[in-house]
Amino acid sequence: MRWVLLCLSFLLTAFPSNADAQAFCALRDPHTAIAELFPEATTHRSMVRRLGPGEQTELRRRFSEDLPNYEFGEHTVYAVFRDNEPLGVVHVRSEKGTWGLLEIAWALDLDLRLRAFRLQRGYEAGASALFAGPFPDRVAGLGLEQLSREKSLGLNSTLLVDLPEDQKVFAATLVQAAPRAIAATRVGWQSDLAELRALAQSHAGQGDSG
Amino acid sequence: MEVDLSSRIGWSTSPAAWSNVEAVGLDMLTVLGSDTRDWLRINLQLYAVRVDAQQSHPFAFDGTGEWKFQPRNSFLDILLLPRGVLTARAGHFELPYGLEAYIDTNGTLRQYTTGRDLGIKTDWGSALTGTHAGIEWIASLSRGSGNEWNGSGDPWLALGRIGMPLDGASSVGLTAAGGDIRVAGKAPPQARWRVAVDGRIEFLSFDLLGELSGGQDEGAGRVGGVVELDWRNRSEVFLGYFQMFPEWRNSTRGAEARLELRSGFLWRVVRGLSLSAEIRQAAAAPDGQPHSTGIFTQIRYRL
Numbered sequence: 172m173r174w175v176l177l178c179l180s181f182l183l184t185a186f187p188s189n190a191d192a193q194a195f196c197a198l199r200d201p202h203t204a205i206a207e208l209f210p211e212a213t214t215h216r217s218m219v220r221r222l223g224p225g226e227q228t229e230l231r232r233r234f235s236e237d238l239p240n241y242e243f244g245e246h247t248v249y250a251v252f253r254d255n256e257p258l259g260v261v262h263v264r265s266e267k268g269t270w271g272l273l274e275i276a277w278a279l280d281l282d283l284r285l286r287a288f289r290l291q292r293g294y295e296a297g298a299s300a301l302f303a304g305p306f307p308d309r310v311a312g313l314g315l316e317q318l319s320r321e322k323s324l325g326l327n328s329t330l331l332v333d334l335p336e337d338q339k340v341f342a343a344t345l346v347q348a349a350p351r352a353i354a355a356t357r358v359g360w361q362s363d364l365a366e367l368r369a370l371a372q373s374h375a376g377q378g379d380s381g
Numbered sequence: 382m383e384v385d386l387s388s389r390i391g392w393s394t395s396p397a398a399w400s401n402v403e404a405v406g407l408d409m410l411t412v413l414g415s416d417t418r419d420w421l422r423i424n425l426q427l428y429a430v431r432v433d434a435q436q437s438h439p440f441a442f443d444g445t446g447e448w449k450f451q452p453r454n455s456f457l458d459i460l461l462l463p464r465g466v467l468t469a470r471a472g473h474f475e476l477p478y479g480l481e482a483y484i485d486t487n488g489t490l491r492q493y494t495t496g497r498d499l500g501i502k503t504d505w506g507s508a509l510t511g512t513h514a515g516i517e518w519i520a521s522l523s524r525g526s527g528n529e530w531n532g533s534g535d536p537w538l539a540l541g542r543i544g545m546p547l548d549g550a551s552s553v554g555l556t557a558a559g560g561d562i563r564v565a566g567k568a569p570p571q572a573r574w575r576v577a578v579d580g581r582i583e584f585l586s587f588d589l590l591g592e593l594s595g596g597q598d599e600g601a602g603r604v605g606g607v608v609e610l611d612w613r614n615r616s617e618v619f620l621g622y623f624q625m626f627p628e629w630r631n632s633t634r635g636a637e638a639r640l641e642l643r644s645g646f647l648w649r650v651v652r653g654l655s656l657s658a659e660i661r662q663a664a665a666a667p668d669g670q671p672h673s674t675g676i677f678t679q680i681r682y683r684l
Contacts, residue, residue, distance in 0.1 A: 200419075202465040202512050203548050214418035214463040219410075241652040252417045270586045272617045291548050294583055370416070 201263050201276050201291060205251060208278035208287045209258055212251045218260075218363045219247050226358050234315070234354040248360050250367055251278075256374045257367040259286055262356050266348040268295050269340060277352045281368050284314045285349055295344070297337035306334060306342050310349065315357070318350045382409040384684040385428070387488055393661075393675035400434035404488060406453070408683070418463050424472075426453035426487070451528055453487055453503060465512040470521075473505050473528075477519050477542050478556050479579040479592040480607065490645055490659040490679050491622060494607050498575045498594055500564030501527035504538055518543045525562045525570060534569035536561050544579075553580040559596075573598050577606075587612050603630040620647045640665035645677075653683045 205215055227238040249261040259280045265272045273293035278286040287307060290298050309330050310318070321328040328346050331339055357364070389402040406428030413421040428451040456472025475481065478495040481502075486492050495502045506523025520541045526532025537560045544554025559574030577594035593606040611622035624643040629636065645659030661675040 200465055201548075203515060203546055206464065212464070216414050216417060217412040217419050219412060243652065250417075255417050257417075267615055269615075271613050271615055292583075294550055294585055 201249065201261060204263065204276035204289050204291050205249060205261050207289055208261060208276060209251045209253075211253050212258060213254055214252045215249045215261070216252070217247050218250055218360055219245055220359045220363070221245050222355070222359050226355070229358050230351075230354055233358075234319070234350070236351045236354040238355065246359065248356060248363070250363065255370075257281060257371045260356065260360070260364070260367070262352055263291060264348070264352050264355070266344060268293050268344060270294050273344070275345070275348060275352070277349065277356075279353060279356060281364065281371055282314065283353050283357055283364070284312055285310055285318065285353070287311060288345065288349075295341040297335070297339075298341055300335070301338040301341055304334070304338065306330070306338070306345075310345070313349075315350055315353045318346065318353065321346050322350050382407060384408075385426075385488065385681070386684075387679060387681035389490070389677060389679040391675060391677040394671065394673045398434070400432070402430065402432050402434075404428050404430045404451070406430075406451075414460075419460050422458035422460065424458070425455045427455060428453055428488075462511075467509065467511045470508040470510060471506075473503060474508070474521075475503050476501070476521070476523070476538075476540055476558070478540065478558060478575075479554070479577045479594065480581070480590055480609075482519075482542060482544065482554060482556070482579075483547050483552070483581065488681065489647070490657050490677055491624075491647065493609075494577070494592055494594065494605065494626070497605065497626070497628075498573075498577065498596070499538065499558060500562045500567075500571065500573065501525070501538075503528060505530050506538070512546060515545060516543060517546050525560045527563060529563075532563045532570070534561070534563070536563045536570040538562055550584070551580070551582040553578070555579075556594075571599055586614070598630070601631045603628070605629070618649045622646070634667065637667040638665055639663065639667070655681045657681070 200217070205212060221244065222238060223243050230236045230238050251258045251261060259278060261276055261278050263274060263276045265274055271293055273295060274291040276289045276291045278288065280286050321330050326339070326343055328343070330346055331342050334342055385404070385406045385408050387404045391400040406426060408426045411423045412419050429448045430451045431446055431448045433446040452473040454473070454475055456470050456474045459469045461467045461469055475487065476495055476499060478499060480493045481495045484493070504523035504525065504527060506521055508519055508521035510519040521539070523538045524530060524532055525536030525538035538558065539560055540556065540558040542554060542556040545552035556577045556579070557575070561570040562573050564571045573596065575594050575596035577592055579592040581588060581590040588611045590609040591606065595604045597603060605626065605628040607624055607626050609622055609624045611620060613620045622645055626641040626643070628639040642662045642664050643659055645657060647655060647657040649655045656679070658678045663672045666672055
């Protein structure tokens with residue numbers, strides 16, 4: 172027991188709190204999702220941040236989005252690079268689906284416009300057809316404001332027009348979830364995003380001068 | 382960093398006895414890297430566990446109620462190549478045998494077959510692991526002594542697994558393992574080997590999981606496995622499951638067949654707090670052995 176106490180004392184003092192995380196979910200990096208969403212990427216970096224009551228208040232006040240209490244805790248957003256150039260981020264979030272939780276990997280550019288998405292876990296009817304159809308292209312490039320506007324239209328969203336009925340439910344879930352994912356990324360990873368943008372600018376500057 | 386507290390109470394008819402397991406631990410993950418990539422992942426799950434049992438109990442414990450150190454998943458990952466292509470691991474880790482490679486059974490009532498097949502569930506050692514083009518693989522060489530490093534009799538365990546990642550609605554995997562393993566209640570180390578094929582398919586709110594393994598314990602043949610059907614509600618606050626563990630083995634008494642049925646649930650009451658219970662029934666047992674029944678409950682809180 173003395174050895175255990177010594178170890179615990181060391182750990183409590185040696186590691187910064189913002190680097191901690193829930194072990195199990197965080198252990199599995201979404202390698203497949205990153206490869207699919209950013210095929211040109213060469214590396215990625217974990218950015219672990221704690222979301223809590225402060226972020227919940229900010230999300231509600233600034234973006235009318237919610238962060239349920241059960242989501243309080245450590246979350247990881249992955250910064251994706253091609254060589255040393257930042258390309259964007261991947262944020263994997265859980266959303267309630269028809270039959271259970273859906274794990275959706277969102278790919279965002281550095282201005283937090285939606286680039287692509289992937290259903291990482293969960294079953295939803297019509298998902299494969301939806302991904303193969305026009306819907307991914309319709310939402311690609313949309314930012315928080317546009318997606319929030321579409322979200323407020325519910326099933327009348329222009330993004331859902333002409334979609335077959337069996338795809339509409341999942342598409343509506345995605346339209347509801349996308350602004351929340353972007354807003355949560357913006358609130359929780361503000362400083363990381365600023366650093367990534369600065370890095371991208373410096374990289375672009377090097378390219379121009381070269 | 383999270384603090385994890387749990388208390389488990391169990392009762393079994395064979396032999397009729399109560400058991401208590403208390404655990405308190407710290408669970409943390411730290412990722413270190415450069416500006417553009419992760420290099421090092423430190424995973425620490427340091428627990429103190431106390432077992433009061435008049436019935437069978439984990440190997441490292443003698444059932445007398447003494448608190449013991451249990452490192453669970455405590456290891457270092459060096460990310461040799463980016464994008465998960467090649468990672469080196471060293472420390473004490475859960476053996477990725479069969480379905481346990483997918484599902485977190487650390488400190489939970491719901492278990493699969495690693496303990497039954499290999500005699501240990503975690504081990505000290507090192508591994509290489511990687512993921513590429515939709516395939517995950519791991520090759521490990523470990524001490525073969527389970528929770529304790531100081532295994533007498535030079536135990537060892539080699540394990541290899543290849544399979545699909547957890548992503549997607551279905552997956553399959555193949556595991557092979559063998560070595561001289563310090564198995565609970567058996568000394569010296571026992572020669573064991575296993576080959577197991579496992580799969581899972583997800584449909585609506587249900588998961589169907591299965592694993593079939595075959596091998597030998599000290600030269601005696603053994604075939605076993607598990608089939609599980611589980612159901613979760615929409616918010617996944619509640620999980621219910623039913624498991625069947627069939628087993629056929631050759632022993633000095635001849636061929637023996639066993640079948641154990643388990644049914645249980647896990648209910649995440651509020652954030653951090655979960656309740657679970659499981660009933661275990663031996664539906665088939667060799668002649669002269671009792672068809673025992675066990676009931677187990679657990680309360681767990683992660684701060």
